[in-house]
Amino acid sequence: MAFESLSFSTASARRAPRLRSAAAAALLGVLAAGAALAEQKHREDVDVAAASNDGIRYFNAEDVPTFNINDKGELDWPTFSGFRRYHAECHVCHGPDGEGSTYAPALKNSALNLDYYAFLEVVASGRQVTGASGNSVMPAFGTNKNVMCYLDDIYSYLRARGVDALPRGRPAKREQKTDAYSDLEKECMEG
Amino acid sequence: MTRSAMRAAKAAFLGAALSGAAFFGPALAPALANDGLLALQDDPKQWTMQLGDYAGNRYSELDQINAENVKNLQVSWTFSTGVLRGHEGSPLVVGDVMYVHTPFPNTVYALDLNDDGRILWRYTPQQNPEVIGVMCCDTVYRGLAYADGVLFLHQADTTLVALDAKTGDVKWSVVNGDPAKGETNTTTVLPVKDKVIVGISGGEYGVRGHVTAYNVSDGSMAWRAYSTGPDDEMLVDPEKTTVLGKPVGANSSLESWEGDQWKIGGGTTWGWFTYDPEADLVYYGTGNPSTWNPSQRPGDNKWSMTIMARDPDTGVARWFYQKTPHDEWDYDGINENLLVDQEIDGVERKLLVNFDRNGFGYTLDRLTGELLVAEKYDPAVNWATHVDMDPASATYGRPQVVAEFSTEQNGEDVNSTGICPAALGSKDQQPSAFSPKTGLFYVPTNHVCMDYEPFRVSYTAGQPYVGATLSMYPAPDSHGGMGNFIAWDATQGKIAWSLPERFSVWSGALATAGDIVFYGTLEGYLKAVDSKTGEELYRFKTPSGIIGNVMTYEHKGKQYIGVLSGVGGWAGIGLAAGLTNANDGLGAVGGYAALSDYTALGGQLTVFALPN
Numbered sequence: 001m002a003f004e005s006l007s008f009s010t011a012s013a014r015r016a017p018r019l020r021s022a023a024a025a026a027l028l029g030v031l032a033a034g035a036a037l038a039e040q041k042h043r044e045d046v047d048v049a050a051a052s053n054d055g056i057r058y059f060n061a062e063d064v065p066t067f068n069i070n071d072k073g074e075l076d077w078p079t080f081s082g083f084r085r086y087h088a089e090c091h092v093c094h095g096p097d098g099e100g101s102t103y104a105p106a107l108k109n110s111a112l113n114l115d116y117y118a119f120l121e122v123v124a125s126g127r128q129v130t131g132a133s134g135n136s137v138m139p140a141f142g143t144n145k146n147v148m149c150y151l152d153d154i155y156s157y158l159r160a161r162g163v164d165a166l167p168r169g170r171p172a173k174r175e176q177k178t179d180a181y182s183d184l185e186k187e188c189m190e191g
Numbered sequence: 192m193t194r195s196a197m198r199a200a201k202a203a204f205l206g207a208a209l210s211g212a213a214f215f216g217p218a219l220a221p222a223l224a225n226d227g228l229l230a231l232q233d234d235p236k237q238w239t240m241q242l243g244d245y246a247g248n249r250y251s252e253l254d255q256i257n258a259e260n261v262k263n264l265q266v267s268w269t270f271s272t273g274v275l276r277g278h279e280g281s282p283l284v285v286g287d288v289m290y291v292h293t294p295f296p297n298t299v300y301a302l303d304l305n306d307d308g309r310i311l312w313r314y315t316p317q318q319n320p321e322v323i324g325v326m327c328c329d330t331v332y333r334g335l336a337y338a339d340g341v342l343f344l345h346q347a348d349t350t351l352v353a354l355d356a357k358t359g360d361v362k363w364s365v366v367n368g369d370p371a372k373g374e375t376n377t378t379t380v381l382p383v384k385d386k387v388i389v390g391i392s393g394g395e396y397g398v399r400g401h402v403t404a405y406n407v408s409d410g411s412m413a414w415r416a417y418s419t420g421p422d423d424e425m426l427v428d429p430e431k432t433t434v435l436g437k438p439v440g441a442n443s444s445l446e447s448w449e450g451d452q453w454k455i456g457g458g459t460t461w462g463w464f465t466y467d468p469e470a471d472l473v474y475y476g477t478g479n480p481s482t483w484n485p486s487q488r489p490g491d492n493k494w495s496m497t498i499m500a501r502d503p504d505t506g507v508a509r510w511f512y513q514k515t516p517h518d519e520w521d522y523d524g525i526n527e528n529l530l531v532d533q534e535i536d537g538v539e540r541k542l543l544v545n546f547d548r549n550g551f552g553y554t555l556d557r558l559t560g561e562l563l564v565a566e567k568y569d570p571a572v573n574w575a576t577h578v579d580m581d582p583a584s585a586t587y588g589r590p591q592v593v594a595e596f597s598t599e600q601n602g603e604d605v606n607s608t609g610i611c612p613a614a615l616g617s618k619d620q621q622p623s624a625f626s627p628k629t630g631l632f633y634v635p636t637n638h639v640c641m642d643y644e645p646f647r648v649s650y651t652a653g654q655p656y657v658g659a660t661l662s663m664y665p666a667p668d669s670h671g672g673m674g675n676f677i678a679w680d681a682t683q684g685k686i687a688w689s690l691p692e693r694f695s696v697w698s699g700a701l702a703t704a705g706d707i708v709f710y711g712t713l714e715g716y717l718k719a720v721d722s723k724t725g726e727e728l729y730r731f732k733t734p735s736g737i738i739g740n741v742m743t744y745e746h747k748g749k750q751y752i753g754v755l756s757g758v759g760g761w762a763g764i765g766l767a768a769g770l771t772n773a774n775d776g777l778g779a780v781g782g783y784a785a786l787s788d789y790t791a792l793g794g795q796l797t798v799f800a801l802p803n
Binding site for chain 2: 028083084089091093101104116128130134137138139140143144146169170189
């Protein structure tokens with residue numbers, strides 16, 4: 001039940017549960033509709049600096065999830081989790097390391113160019129691009145816990161790739177999973 | 192006329208015909224699809240089956256183009272399919288007409304070979320594009336099938352359509368699966384006798400695999416055999432269906448799974464079908480068990496990863512052989528089974544040869560399922576030391592797994608490193624060829640290894656159900672490339688020669704009586720090599736990477752070679768941006784060979800011939 005009942009407040013992304021529910025993301029999608037076509041951003045204009053931590057993950061100054069690499073060179077657990085989940089759920093179309101494939105865009109760039117809320121909207125609801133050379137279809141993952149419970153993780157992983165804070169391949173060093181993260185993960189996956 | 196009215200009218204007509212037969216003597220035996228197809232496969236001038244013949248040998252008796260003159264090969268004509276996704280499979284040639292298929296939307300073109308490929312008719316199915324989103328690994332389609340004036344199109348959304356080969360008119364259509372559950376199609380079908388044998392894709396969505404036979408006459412279902420589950424749904428006879436020569440026994444699948452996991456346990460059937468008319472057996476392989484996290488599905492997970500021999504009339508299984516019990520690496524067991532007659536230890540045997548994803552080349556007796564040879568066809572393979580060949584052993588026929596590379600033994604949330612081959616296998620679906628002149632098999636291979644970390648996933652119908660993360664890289668301590676094109680002796684289990692390739696060879700091979708073997712590369716080259724030595728005799732760079740299969744035909748006295756270009760598929764996903772290079776250490780910058788540096792999207796048929 002927890003999966004469906006996690007509440008979400010758009011007033012402050014910061015206070016929202018970080019492993020969020022499908023229903024919440026769908027609501028978010030409605031609010032963010034129309035924002036999907038973001039302008040191309042320069043890498044240096046993207047704010048990925050960790051400004052705060054809620055005991056589970058890091059956020060930038062705008063309370064959008066982000067990554068952190070500590071002074072020992074260890075990647076924060078949620079972003080590492082994003083690496084794992086990306087390479088289970090996303091890479092079969094979008095290629096390894098967020099680099100894109102012959103037909104699906106490089107998400108390491110999309111995560112910089114797309115607003116956080118627009119990103120959630122596309123993942124939860126999917127989208128179709130039709131053209132002369134064939135259709136491009138992003139499926140809706142709104143009901144898929146393996147994706148939705150880890151969406152913030154995947155987002156921060158792709159942002160880390162996009163700004164080249166993480167090289168290709170498996171992150172070499174990472175922090176341990178915290179109990180707080182494990183609890184929320186369990187609640188989301190088994191809810 | 193309504194559908195039911197049509198049925199009623201048809202029944203009345205049939206009734207009249209049958210009573211007519213009673214008056215005028217014995218009715219003609221019903222025409223069997225493979226009577227016509229059997230005759231066609233012996234005519235090298237036509238290319239009527241995706242694998243060249245029922246035996247899946249991809250061998251042509253045509254020898255106008257040969258080892259001496261292939262260096263003079265030129266492009267004769269080209270055709271753009273209008274689609275820019277991965278182009279697998281090959282066109283068919285029946286009489287004076289070439290039939291070309293495309294990836295989704297699965298358009299079919301009939302081209303007039305007497306008129307420079309003028310389009311005689313085209314058929315564009317209406318499919319819900321939502322299906323694209325549930326197709327793991329690109330919208331590929333491995334091509335049309337033909338029998339007795341009917342073309343069989345198996346669409347991405349699992350609609351099987353029988354088209355009049357002359358007009359493109361729909362004779363009937365039937366739906367084989369439900370894309371909302373992740374059931375899709377990528378493979379070709381095989382017409383056998385009065386039925387057409389059909390598989391299903393979706394192993395990464397927890398689809399329960401099955402093979403289904405539809406009646407050629409009207410598309411009605413004749414039988415369906417699941418890959419997993421109760422014996423009656425698998426069409427298994429506990430006494431008569433055998434495994435390594437012994438009766439399989441009751442509930443063999445159910446006892447190899449925990450709980451109801453088999454219901455979402457994969458074993459899909461997206462590979463190739465071959466058929467031995469004399470033995471009257473159809474052969475195919477089943478895919479990986481779902482999920483990719485082995486800890487979530489204890490047991491052998493039967494009968495995923497299995498070569499199956501079935502009676503085409505009833506679907507009842509004659510024998511099974513499970514190549515990778517309890518898969519821990521996604522070594523999807525669907526690759527083609529080539530049927531050849533060769534001598535082993537001085538005795539002529541009816542053989543089935545399979546180059547499995549797991550890196551072992553298997554030679555079995557195709558009548559009994561007896562295991563004769565199981566050897567690595569890429570020396571990099573390390574996940575198992577060998578296959579136990581001792582019939583007296585408790586582990587007879589099983590691969591001997593190396594603990595270090597066991598993602599099950601290492602456990603969930605542990606990254607197992609340096610496993611060879613990678614999940615795409617030492618070979619994927621790209622079909623191999625066999626030349627009776629050399630007795631050798633020609634195998635397009637991958638030379639890629641991986642790290643594999645399984646973790647817990649939950650199942651949602653119609654959503655990916657994977658449960659592992661993996662990193663792939665060229666086989667370490669080798670030539671640095673990601674593929675080889677090899678010649679294999681299946682009686683000895685030995686590599687005769689091996690050509691290193693920069694990328695995985697994802698194109699089906701063709702061997703000919705001209706002592707040459709053709710294959711395509713991901714950079715887009717069509718290559719011809721000497722069938723005895725492997726010496727390269729010709730190459731031409733086509734407009735896009737080749738994941739299609741090379742075919743040949745003769746028209747008005749001239750031999751042609753045809754191949755589809757159009758990079759994509761698994762290869763296009765994994766390799767588009769390049770893989771990390773293990774030799775540089777993980778995460779090193781600059782060590783990648785990116786396919787995107789060599790080729791771009793395309794969708795083109797290129798046809799070659801010798802100059803006049």
